[in-house]
Amino acid sequence: MTVKTLATMAFLVCMGTALAQQPPPRGEVGARAGAPAGAGAAQSGNGGLPTRDVDDRADRAARGLMSRPPLPANAPQPSPDPRNFDGTWFHEDSLTFYIGVDMFGNQLPFTDLGRKVTQRRWDSIATKGAPYIYASTYCIPTGQPLQFDLNMPFQVFQTKDRLDFIFEEYHGLWQISLDPDKVPLPGYMGPSVAHWDGNTLVVETKGFKEGFWVTGHGTSASRDAKLTQRIRKVQTGDKWYLEMIYTLDDPTYYTRPWSWARQYAWHPDMTLFKEYNCELQTGAKDGLDPSLVAEPQD
Amino acid sequence: MNVVKDRGVLASVVFALGLLPLHATAADAVNLEGMWKITAPQSSFKPEGGSIPFTDKGRKRYQENKRLRAQKKFDDYDIATARCASPGLPRLMITPERFRIWQRPGVIMIQFEWNRLYRQIDMGGLIPQRRVGALASSPGGQGDDEALVGRAIPIAKGQWEGDTLVMNTEGFSDHTLIDDLVPHGYDMKLTERIRLRDSDTLENRITIQDPEFFTKPWQTMVSYKRQPDAVFPERVCLDTLNLEHWPPGKGR
Numbered sequence: 001m002t003v004k005t006l007a008t009m010a011f012l013v014c015m016g017t018a019l020a021q022q023p024p025p026r027g028e029v030g031a032r033a034g035a036p037a038g039a040g041a042a043q044s045g046n047g048g049l050p051t052r053d054v055d056d057r058a059d060r061a062a063r064g065l066m067s068r069p070p071l072p073a074n075a076p077q078p079s080p081d082p083r084n085f086d087g088t089w090f091h092e093d094s095l096t097f098y099i100g101v102d103m104f105g106n107q108l109p110f111t112d113l114g115r116k117v118t119q120r121r122w123d124s125i126a127t128k129g130a131p132y133i134y135a136s137t138y139c140i141p142t143g144q145p146l147q148f149d150l151n152m153p154f155q156v157f158q159t160k161d162r163l164d165f166i167f168e169e170y171h172g173l174w175q176i177s178l179d180p181d182k183v184p185l186p187g188y189m190g191p192s193v194a195h196w197d198g199n200t201l202v203v204e205t206k207g208f209k210e211g212f213w214v215t216g217h218g219t220s221a222s223r224d225a226k227l228t229q230r231i232r233k234v235q236t237g238d239k240w241y242l243e244m245i246y247t248l249d250d251p252t253y254y255t256r257p258w259s260w261a262r263q264y265a266w267h268p269d270m271t272l273f274k275e276y277n278c279e280l281q282t283g284a285k286d287g288l289d290p291s292l293v294a295e296p297q298d
Numbered sequence: 299m300n301v302v303k304d305r306g307v308l309a310s311v312v313f314a315l316g317l318l319p320l321h322a323t324a325a326d327a328v329n330l331e332g333m334w335k336i337t338a339p340q341s342s343f344k345p346e347g348g349s350i351p352f353t354d355k356g357r358k359r360y361q362e363n364k365r366l367r368a369q370k371k372f373d374d375y376d377i378a379t380a381r382c383a384s385p386g387l388p389r390l391m392i393t394p395e396r397f398r399i400w401q402r403p404g405v406i407m408i409q410f411e412w413n414r415l416y417r418q419i420d421m422g423g424l425i426p427q428r429r430v431g432a433l434a435s436s437p438g439g440q441g442d443d444e445a446l447v448g449r450a451i452p453i454a455k456g457q458w459e460g461d462t463l464v465m466n467t468e469g470f471s472d473h474t475l476i477d478d479l480v481p482h483g484y485d486m487k488l489t490e491r492i493r494l495r496d497s498d499t500l501e502n503r504i505t506i507q508d509p510e511f512f513t514k515p516w517q518t519m520v521s522y523k524r525q526p527d528a529v530f531p532e533r534v535c536l537d538t539l540n541l542e543h544w545p546p547g548k549g550r
Contacts, residue, residue: 029439067542068428069428071425072426073347074405074425075425077427086402119389137521138536139536140534140536140537141414141532141534155402156419157402157407157409162529164398164400164409166407166409166427167344171414171415171416172408172414172415173414173530173532175529175530177529182528182529184529184531184532185529185531185532187531187532188532188534188536189532190532192344205515209354236484267428268425269425269426269428270428271404271405271424272405272418272424272427272453273416273418274429275384275399275449275450275451277383277384277449277450279381279382279383279413279535280377280381280383282381282536283377283380283381283382283383283536284373284381285373287381289514289526
């Protein structure tokens, strides 16, 4: 094993835990919708929690990552069937560290417990610099929102009664049954059952094995949550997307359901995945960053 | 099952498939899709024609691995068992759990039940592939040179030879084992010849080359039986390890 190989492997392995372990450098956190850069500018009126989304848009723009090269002219197109999602997709937009508002601009409707948990998680990263250990840190399934948000590709394999989403990151797998008589077993990602509403796939997941972090800086969902994802294939200009509207119905942490939206671009140029062998690090006795701390339990 | 046995027919099928839209499911000449499971569970490979032709170094490492196993020092030689890290190849092909084959234009995906792992076979014809994080201004969008990094499960290069899928894999790390004990190095090369023995039986003839550890290439054969289609239970290997540091406090 060469030093170069070790260093490169360490980089690859650490990519998955970096999100959980590293607070964004100062000046690289910016709010959406043209808000001033810096999380502090958005922290008011919500008990110290950001009142806008916090993401890496400014950083990505500085690194030239907001505009990706176009696909070559001979690139394959998605299926013309609007109900066929087969193929490779990629979240090429900025990574949202924290969701401050729903898709309509409303503040998140926290219950007291939801605010307490979310505040604790935000503070651990943004102000204390001592992030908590959670699913992403360990390389176990993170729940759908974070799994999709991380900027790595996924592939959809679809049959008449199911869809399998295979993710590069965490070698993740999300399975959806279109047959209500074949409900998957509960897990970190499910069980998920879907039906078609026109050409929109409506996926409902309830019975999570654990609560999950919706974003890497602490937007939270309890294990009682019901997550609905409305997924449809859309074309904008010459680009194809999977549009996904998430609705979180979690009376433990929120007083009412709330929604946010994401889009995942068609990327047949990312079909061959990198290896993501994160257990090599996280399964080791000294594999976790010692600066990470266990989260207090309620 | 559409098994093509004749080159002329094969050529016709390939031509016809070329006219299909790229989202077509049966993208290659032989349809191997479905759920499969090893016929006879095994933790090691049985070499055809006798014993494994170890070099001195290979035999020494093998004996050392046996000693470490007896002492239950798994982390010193088998990080798949100790940490749930990827077991690598060809070991993953003798998993006692199921796997599913998906065939798509230019690529075959093998999705394993064990710890949600997958394996990809590049069948050629894909558009140039980009790396995550590649800069827009970077020629070809290559963000890093992953080819320099050995993998537990490198992407194989595949091609059809009649009704046989031939997969060549190289570019390994030396972190993994061939099975539960047999070592290999960076220079291991695998050739797998996969074909349908009948509609419900898949066979995989594996040739292993690694001059650092073996005096000559050696072969072994594994077969799999077709299984009913089903959703996999969510397998999380780390949850099954009895680790002192796990879990100290995951998010609830």
